[in-house]
Amino acid sequence: MARISIVGLGRVGLATGVAFAKLGHEVACYEVDASKVDAVRGGRSPYREKILGEELRKVLKKGNFRATDNAGDALVGSECYFICVGTPPLDDGSMDTRFMTDASKGVGRAIKGRKDFPVITVKSTVVPGTTEKLVAPMLAKESGLSHDAFGLCMNPEFLREGTALEDTLKPDRIIIGSNEKRPGDVLEQVYSRFESVKWRCDIKTAEMVKYATNSFLATKVTFANEIANVCASFGLDSDKVLEGIGLDSRINPKFLVPGAGFGGPCLPKDMKAIISASKSLGYKPLLLEAVLEFNERQAARVVDMLERELSSLDGKRIALLGLAFKAETDDVRDSRALPIIHELLRRGATIVAHDPAATIAAFGTDLAVKQVSGIRDALENVDGCIIQTSWREYKELDKEDFAMMKHQIIVDGRRTLDGKKLPKGVIYRRIG
Numbered sequence: 001m002a003r004i005s006i007v008g009l010g011r012v013g014l015a016t017g018v019a020f021a022k023l024g025h026e027v028a029c030y031e032v033d034a035s036k037v038d039a040v041r042g043g044r045s046p047y048r049e050k051i052l053g054e055e056l057r058k059v060l061k062k063g064n065f066r067a068t069d070n071a072g073d074a075l076v077g078s079e080c081y082f083i084c085v086g087t088p089p090l091d092d093g094s095m096d097t098r099f100m101t102d103a104s105k106g107v108g109r110a111i112k113g114r115k116d117f118p119v120i121t122v123k124s125t126v127v128p129g130t131t132e133k134l135v136a137p138m139l140a141k142e143s144g145l146s147h148d149a150f151g152l153c154m155n156p157e158f159l160r161e162g163t164a165l166e167d168t169l170k171p172d173r174i175i176i177g178s179n180e181k182r183p184g185d186v187l188e189q190v191y192s193r194f195e196s197v198k199w200r201c202d203i204k205t206a207e208m209v210k211y212a213t214n215s216f217l218a219t220k221v222t223f224a225n226e227i228a229n230v231c232a233s234f235g236l237d238s239d240k241v242l243e244g245i246g247l248d249s250r251i252n253p254k255f256l257v258p259g260a261g262f263g264g265p266c267l268p269k270d271m272k273a274i275i276s277a278s279k280s281l282g283y284k285p286l287l288l289e290a291v292l293e294f295n296e297r298q299a300a301r302v303v304d305m306l307e308r309e310l311s312s313l314d315g316k317r318i319a320l321l322g323l324a325f326k327a328e329t330d331d332v333r334d335s336r337a338l339p340i341i342h343e344l345l346r347r348g349a350t351i352v353a354h355d356p357a358a359t360i361a362a363f364g365t366d367l368a369v370k371q372v373s374g375i376r377d378a379l380e381n382v383d384g385c386i387i388q389t390s391w392r393e394y395k396e397l398d399k400e401d402f403a404m405m406k407h408q409i410i411v412d413g414r415r416t417l418d419g420k421k422l423p424k425g426v427i428y429r430r431i432g
């Protein structure tokens with residue numbers, strides 16, 4: 001079993017650390033945010049996750065997992081380091097490498113003078129070339145070691161919010177990017193208890209696999225949205241059509257659920273970063289750009305559908321159900337709720353919002369939106385309703401709930417309700 005240091009207690013760092021500790025490794029996590037460290041030490045996951053908190057408490061009790069904001073304490077003497085810090089977007093969409101730089105410096109200082117070949121692995125999503133051009137030189141500079149005195153790997157993550165630990169423990173594949181055999185072998189050994197396929201490649205390829213995966217998923221969702229929109233023009237049931245194509249094993253049914261578009265902290269950000277990096281190298285990725293543009297229009301399309309039913313949105317009171325970018329999370333980053341809110345306000349509507357977990361304040365910008373805590377309070381006396389997140393609570397909406405509305409018009413942006421089972425009098429429209 002290895003002594004492992006994790007840098008960054010974001011969702012990825014925490015899930016990775018808990019997974020490694022669960023499988024027997026000795027794990028020390030370093031995080032600059034003391035409030036996160038306190039939560040984790042107290043056995044509380046700072047993130048809304050299914051089993052992460054429970055499993056965290058188990059490894060804390062077992063004694064082979066700890067968290068600290070003291071870099072020396074967490075980083076000195078480990079055999080393997082995993083850099084799991086965020087790579088948020090800059091204003092132009094390109095990747096902000098600030099946290100990567102800090103993390104690389106911290107690890108560099110911690111491995112100063114080492115003669116036992118520590119292996120440093122980048123798990124953060126970084127554009128191809130970052131590990132070799134930014135992380136490696138920083139490690140060498142801060143540690144005073146030559147490049148062959150430490151190992152370097154890139155090991156992207158594919159976990160989804162809400163199921164972070166499950167996805168970390170049972171990924172479809174473990175991508176091990178290394179330019180030399182020795183560090184790749186060390187990393188493969190660290191993962192030896194994971195049953196998933198281990199796939200080896202060079203560092204830059206591993207970096208790109210992550211972007212290509214998220215770009216594909218975003219494109220697949222967009223394709224489903226496009227087909228659903230085309231089906232609507234033909235008066236066809238797009239669910240049936242998408243079910244039909246999903247039976248082709250080359251396509252499969254996953255990520256084919258149409259709706260208001262994809263959101264979240266990863267898919268849009270990663271697409272913007274790879275588009276920006278690619279353009280800076282002289283290639284304009286037309287398809288990827290179109291996917292992003294389509295995604296913006298899809299959100300506006302939801303509002304168009306409601307406007308069509310009401311003739312005009314000016315002066316209308318609209319309920320917005322769901323602020324989070326998907327169900328089972330309180331995360332609103334790049335949520336499609338935001339473009340929907342902007343469109344509704346631009347067209348003169350007033351908005352009453354509801355979400356079981358996310359808040360309007362989390363958007364971090366002043367929005368003229370009233371948030372209420374009860375679903376019925378949101379529906380009371382409204383001219384129409386948009387469902388933006390497919391929370392379980394919304395799937396259970398019933399006759400009494402709809403009766404609160406002045407006009408029982410629902411535009412379902414997430415395939416949340418079954419239109420055939422709704423009470424008489426409810427006008428139900430869904431995207432596609």
Ligand code: UGA
Pocket residue numbers: 157158159160161162214217221254255256257258259260261262263264265266267325326
């Ligand atoms: C995504 C990827 O699924 C993970 O593999 C990846 O590790 C992660 O980004 C990341 O890069 O960290 P996540 O952001 O948690 O995970 O969200 P998803 O479950 O992939 O959903 C993304 C968006 O697509 C949501 O807004 C969702 O509502 C939408 N979506 C998804 C659809 O509209 N239709 C679908 O069929 C599937």
